[in-house]
Amino acid sequence: MDDGHIIIRLLEDTVAKYPDYPAVRWIVRKKIQEKLYRELNEDRNKVAAALLRNGFEGKQVAMIGTSSYEWVASYLGIVSTKMTAVPLDPMLPPLELCDLINRSDSEALFIAPRLASMIDTVKENCPAVRLYVVLDGKPSPEDPSIVSFTELIAGEDGALVPEDKRPLSDDVCTIIFTSGTTGKSKGVMLTQRNLYDDVTNVIVTFEPGTTMLSVLPVHHAYCLVMDWLKGFSLGATLYINDSLLHMVRNIGMVKPQVLLMVPLMIETIGKRLAAIESDLPKPEIAKQLMGENLEYIFSGGAHLDPAYISLFEEYGIKVCEGYGMSECSPTISSNGQTGNRPGSVGKVLANMQVRFVDGEIQVKGSNVMKGYYKMPKETEEAFVDGWLRTGDLGCMDEDGYLYITGRLKNLIILSNGENVSPEEIENAMLTNDLVGEIIISGEENGLAARIYPDPDVIEAKGLSPEEVQAQLQAILDDYNKTQPLYRAITALTVRKYPFVKNATKKIVRAKMDVDEAPEEG
Amino acid sequence: MDHKQEFLEIVAKYCDKDASEITEDMRFREDLGFNSLSFMTFLGDLEDTLDVELEEDEALRITTIGEALEYMKTLLEEG
Numbered sequence: 001m002d003d004g005h006i007i008i009r010l011l012e013d014t015v016a017k018y019p020d021y022p023a024v025r026w027i028v029r030k031k032i033q034e035k036l037y038r039e040l041n042e043d044r045n046k047v048a049a050a051l052l053r054n055g056f057e058g059k060q061v062a063m064i065g066t067s068s069y070e071w072v073a074s075y076l077g078i079v080s081t082k083m084t085a086v087p088l089d090p091m092l093p094p095l096e097l098c099d100l101i102n103r104s105d106s107e108a109l110f111i112a113p114r115l116a117s118m119i120d121t122v123k124e125n126c127p128a129v130r131l132y133v134v135l136d137g138k139p140s141p142e143d144p145s146i147v148s149f150t151e152l153i154a155g156e157d158g159a160l161v162p163e164d165k166r167p168l169s170d171d172v173c174t175i176i177f178t179s180g181t182t183g184k185s186k187g188v189m190l191t192q193r194n195l196y197d198d199v200t201n202v203i204v205t206f207e208p209g210t211t212m213l214s215v216l217p218v219h220h221a222y223c224l225v226m227d228w229l230k231g232f233s234l235g236a237t238l239y240i241n242d243s244l245l246h247m248v249r250n251i252g253m254v255k256p257q258v259l260l261m262v263p264l265m266i267e268t269i270g271k272r273l274a275a276i277e278s279d280l281p282k283p284e285i286a287k288q289l290m291g292e293n294l295e296y297i298f299s300g301g302a303h304l305d306p307a308y309i310s311l312f313e314e315y316g317i318k319v320c321e322g323y324g325m326s327e328c329s330p331t332i333s334s335n336g337q338t339g340n341r342p343g344s345v346g347k348v349l350a351n352m353q354v355r356f357v358d359g360e361i362q363v364k365g366s367n368v369m370k371g372y373y374k375m376p377k378e379t380e381e382a383f384v385d386g387w388l389r390t391g392d393l394g395c396m397d398e399d400g401y402l403y404i405t406g407r408l409k410n411l412i413i414l415s416n417g418e419n420v421s422p423e424e425i426e427n428a429m430l431t432n433d434l435v436g437e438i439i440i441s442g443e444e445n446g447l448a449a450r451i452y453p454d455p456d457v458i459e460a461k462g463l464s465p466e467e468v469q470a471q472l473q474a475i476l477d478d479y480n481k482t483q484p485l486y487r488a489i490t491a492l493t494v495r496k497y498p499f500v501k502n503a504t505k506k507i508v509r510a511k512m513d514v515d516e517a518p519e520e521g
Numbered sequence: 522m523d524h525k526q527e528f529l530e531i532v533a534k535y536c537d538k539d540a541s542e543i544t545e546d547m548r549f550r551e552d553l554g555f556n557s558l559s560f561m562t563f564l565g566d567l568e569d570t571l572d573v574e575l576e577e578d579e580a581l582r583i584t585t586i587g588e589a590l591e592y593m594k595t596l597l598e599e600g
Contacts, residue, residue, distance in 0.1 A: 243577055244558065245565035268558045275534075455554035456537055517548070517584075 047077025065112030113137030208235030255291025
């Protein structure tokens with residue numbers, strides 16, 4: 001018998017109260033389709049029953065695709081039982097995906113129809129996979145190992161998973177691979193309790209039927225847990241954004257009350273809002289672009305310039321910044337509907353404890369992962385006396401709000417033994433309009449800045465390359481005057497192109513000297 | 522307004538330039554300052570304004586104004 005800290009309870013509680021509320025809506029050729037909570041519940045039971053019938057109990061099931069109703073119903077089906085879902089990034093090259101399927105010991109693969117052509121490659125490279133489910137599409141008729149989602153669940157009656165097949169709180173239910181800018185990606189093992197406790201300890205309350213639009217990639221813990229699982233626990237209606245091409249249009253069409261975003265999205269919409277010329281009051285302008293219902297945007301995944309929090313406030317929208325990592329399911333702290341403190345990443349969840357060791361944030365609590373899948377050495381290195389090392393530097397104010405001041409793994413140790421957090425300097429520099437992107441690194445003689453100047457500002461001011469160089473140098477000179485000598489920035493490289501970014505749009509520091517036109521994205 | 526002019530007007534909305542200043546050799550990201558997300562948002566805007574449906578993977582490979590115009594021409598002819 002489980003002790004209740006299992007994900008599926010979150011859905012079951014909502015289904016019991018609001019069976020006929022819409023759970024998921026999506027847009028097909030500008031028309032809205034939907035599934036109700038009771039339908040979602042039946043479908044996930046059918047997925048669970050079909051997988052159990054095919055002998056997948058205790059096995060890993062990989063999932064490759066963007067958000068879709070079938071993806072979400074399948075995920076819920078997998079975690080309704082003693083199975084582990086392994087959501088993977090559909091943007092990765094096929095052979096890299098095969099490597100992750102093998103490394104996670106997955107024996108089934110759920111895959112988006114757009115990517116179904118990859119199945120041949122998986123068959124060649126992943127001998128353990130014996131079932132392919134296309135979400136949802138016409139499968140190959142002559143291959144019995146490939147079925148569509150509809151075929152998989154056909155014939156199942158949607159009855160609840162038997163009690164003895166339900167998972168226990170400490171069973172691993174999801175493995176999420178961290179993208180990691182260097183080295184081999186690690187499979188973060190999250191248990192039922194990890195995810196359940198994350199959802200229930202993030203203090204956000206909305207009325208059932210609240211409209212959310214999910215715009216982030218579903219294989220990320222932030223989207224999976226905070227959009228989908230949290231949304232379902234509240235009885236929200238989750239709209240799927242069909243493509244980032246249509247994000248702004250869909251926001252206008254769906255008129256969500258709540259959005260979860262990463263800073264790049266908030267900045268893009270913020271700039272768009274600011275560019276609208278109108279005599280209308282600012283909140284009215286926001287309503288024209290994003291509908292009249294938008295109250296909250298939650299920001300995570302990277303540091304958000306607090307200036308955007310103030311900007312959105314002028315437009316009547318509250319932006320709340322949080323902080324976390326996949327290893328924490330993912331939330332460590334969050335600003336909420338009350339007591340939002342811009343510049344901070346909010347208060348630490350009630351089920352988590354925090355300590356600071358040489359400035360590093362270390363955490364403990366029921367959100368923290370079980371370890372990295374089949375990587376005992378990396379798991380051991382991730383913990384100190386049972387505390388998870390976040391690799392982030394931070395501090396807490398007297399009211400319990402957490403602030404991130406830098407990242408330990410990028411810590412620059414200077415020849416005089418002083419430690420410098422490059423992100424602290426980078427954030428300070430980024431307050432200058434001309435500084436579009438910046439990386440600070442430790443060089444032989446001190447600190448060096450590589451700067452990609454903001455092309456909009458160059459254009460607006462009509463600056464020549466010489467003037468850009470001179471103005472950036474003046475910014476550094478001003479900064480240096482306020483700092484101890486060892487923190488002075490002594491070298492400046494002006495970049496022609498933006499820095500190389502990883503899948504989560506973070507700058508890859510290891511490639512800071514690559515200055516080439518980006519291939520894509 | 523012809524489609525090229527309409528197209529350039531949309532580009533201009535995103536890059537703080539006048540449509541008359543935009544030339545076919547200009548690159549979206551490097552010369553016009555688009556980031557990955559603003560470029561995608563622009564493509565979505567283009568779909569709505571010109572009432573066409575873009576093939577996302579193909580559209581994301583576009584780097585210059587000239588390539589985009591060529592792509593648009595093909596779509597409009599097909600449509």
